[in-house]
Structure formats: C-alpha cells, structure tokens
Amino acid sequence: MEDCLARKMEITVSEAEKRTGRNAMNMQETYTAYLIETRAVESQSEGQCAPVDSLWRRYSEFELLRNYLSVTYPHIVVPPLPEKRADFVWHKLSADNMDPDFVERRRIGLENFLLRVASHPVLCQDKIFYSFLTQEGAWKEVVNETGFQLKADSRLKALNATFRVKNPDKRFTELKHYSDELQSVISHLLRVRARVADRLYGVYKVHGNYGRVFSEWSAIEKEMGDGLQSAGHHMDVYAASIDDILEEEEHYADQLKEYLFYAEALRAVCRKHELMQYDLEMAAQDLTSKKQQCEELATGTVRTFSLKGMTSKLFGQETPEQRESKIKVLEEQIQEGEEQLKSKNLEGRDFVKSAWADIERFKEQKNHDLKEALISYAVMQISMCKKGIQVWTNAKECFSKM
Helix, strand or coil: CCCCHHHHEEEEEEEEEEEEEECCCCCEEEEEEEEEEEEECHHHHCCCCCCCEEEEEEHHHHHHHHHHHHHHCCCCCCCCCCCCCCCCCCCCCCCCCCCHHHHHHHHHHHHHHHHHHHHCCCHHHCHHHHHHHHCCCCHHHHHHHCCHHHHCCCHHHHHHHHHHCCCCCHHHHHHHHHHHHHHHHHHHHHHHHHHHHHHHHHHHHHHHHHHHHHHHHHCCCCCCHHHHHHHHHHHHHHHHCHHHHHHHHHHHHHHHHHHHHHHHHHHHHHHHHHHHHHHHHHHHHHHHHHHHHHHHHHHCCCCCCCHHHHHHHHHCCCCHHHHHHHHHHHHHHHHHHHHHHHHHHHHHHHHHHHHHHHHHHHHHHHHHHHHHHHHHHHHHHHHHHHHHHHHHHHHHHHHHCC
16 A cells, blocks of 8 residues: 555546537537646655646546446456436435536545545556546547457346356355445435435425514514514524535535445456356366267267267268367367366456455445444534524523513
8 A cells, every 4th residue: 555646646636617519429518527636745745846737537538447447457346436417316406417516526526536546556556547647638549549348248248147157156146245235225325315305404494484484573573672583593594504514414425325336346346257257167168068079089979969960870970080180179179178277267266366355455445434424424413403402592592581
C-alpha cells in the first residue's frame, strides 16, 4: 500500500459542466463533463508547490476505464461507478440525470471511484489508469489499442458456464449467494430510507403550517402576540431546515449505493471463475475423448456407438497406414491437450489465490465503510431529533412567557 498512487498523487474531480456536442451518430446531445485535477505529492513535501494538471472526462470515459479494468483484472473486485441515473430517491428529489444536485453527488461518486482505484495495490499500478488521469487527447485510442474488448467473454458463454459446470467451487458459489443477498438487503434498506425521507419531509413541512398559523394568530392578539410570533418563527426555521438535512442524508444513501453496485463486482469475479472452470472441464472432456479415440484406433475396438464406427462397418476398415497416421495426429493432440490442461489448472489455481486475497481485502474495506456510514447516519438522526426537541422546548418557553 505504501507504493499506491493515492499516496503519490492528489486526485480530485473538482467540478462538473454541462456541454452540448455531437455523438457518434452525428446527432446533437447534451452531456456532463467532469474536471479531473491531479497534483504530485512529492514536490509538495519538498516545500515546492506542485503544478496542478487538469483534464475533462465524460461519464462514458469512466465507463470505458472501468470496463477495461474489469476485463484486464478478472480476479479483482473492481470498484463500481456511481449510478448513471438517480434511483432510490425520495419523491421531492429530482431523478433527472441533469439535475444539479444529482450531478454534484455523481461528481463526488466519480472522485471516490478514482480514489478507490488509486488506493488499490494492483489497479493503481496500471498504466492505462495513469494515462486516464494525465493524458487528455489520445487516451481512448490507447485503451482501445490494448484490445481488451476481444478478451471480454460473451454472455452466451457465461450463461453456458453457469448451467453446465459440473464441479463448481463451493466458496465461489457461496460468495455469489452472499452478493445476491447483500444487493437485496441494501436495495430494501434504500427503499425504506426513501419512504422515511418522504414522511419526514411531510412532518417538517407541516411545522411550516404551525408557523403560519401562529403568525396569523399573533396579529389578532395583544398580550399573547409576541409569544405566538416567536413560536411561529421557531417553527418556520425548523420547517426550512429539512432540505439541507435530507441532502446530507442522501450522501449516506450514496455510500450504501456504492456497496449495492459492489455486489455486481463480486458476482463478476464469481462468473469469471465459472468460465475458467467451464474451460477446464471442456478441455478435460476433449482430452478424454481423444485418448479414447486413440485407444480405439490402436486396438481396433469401438467402445461406444459412433458415426465413425458405422462408417467403418459400411465401407470397410482403414488401412494400417491410415490408422497409424491418425494415431500419430491424435497422440500429438493428446500431448498438446495435456499441456493445455496443466496450464489451465495452474491458471485456475493462480486465479483462486489472487481472487481470494482481493476478496479478503474487499471484505475488510466493506466492514469498515458500512460501519462508519451507519454510525454517521445514526448520529445524524439523533442530532435531527435533538433539534426537534429543542424547537418545541423553545416554543414551550414562548408560550410560558405569554
């Protein structure tokens, strides 16, 4: 961790800007660009003020970077991006992806994504990631030249692997179930939070009605007027504070959303292991089949029904020379297949070792982050309730002085 990029470079996504341009179909579109600023830490420690490098990136470029990292490092739980469109929001908050409040929260999320990658012991060393932060012009060409799209596994192959693997690793199966449950629990929690926020918004705004009624009442009272007006003022201030409170609450919701999306990153690692296991089993099956063919040619006996066996019976047996030639080809294929199987076994063992090391790292990070977020959320709720008690305590004093 000492060599991670986050310790050598300050990384911020400092602002967002709405822009208009033309897309690949030559149609006009409106999009948001984000300003990434980086500054070397080393020159600061020497007493010099390092110059700030800055460049603009679109959300789609962040997506391209993450896709590249996911394909290039299949054994790593790659940090997720913030949501592209608002979800799990209380109804007073806009779900429009161009809404300034949503854009601001997404800016914070994109900065968090970059800091997560820059703090990762493996991902932080990636040259493409470094060029994403420092090279504005040719970055897309550089990432596309890696050919990472060709390494991406097809969905059909992934589906085959899910249903046709005969010996799935129990640990990865359990991890997949865990990630499903984690996603389900956090989704439910976010829905509950949105409903509570709606109700809370209503309660606070009703206090504004109290404020209006007390103010109107104060206008027709002489002795009680000052007390009623003061109480109404306290109610108005309380009612107006809800917007800031729920905006702060949305920040904690975003921290939970990050782990909602992390659940998919966990499943991606599980899927990659299934694909490797599927390839291994297919290679082993192919090797067994070739060995059987070789044995049948060598002994002249056919163990199982095959079209080849029927053809031999109908049109006569092959000559010894033909059989020897086929046996030789099969023996070469068997040798190649055994080497391939050995290689796939080694690759699989390395994958499991690397993946579990990163999953353990992820679990520690998750436990720490969720604990901090939930504690902060609880503290915020306690503070909010104390403010409510204080408002009514102040109102009580106003009434007592009447």
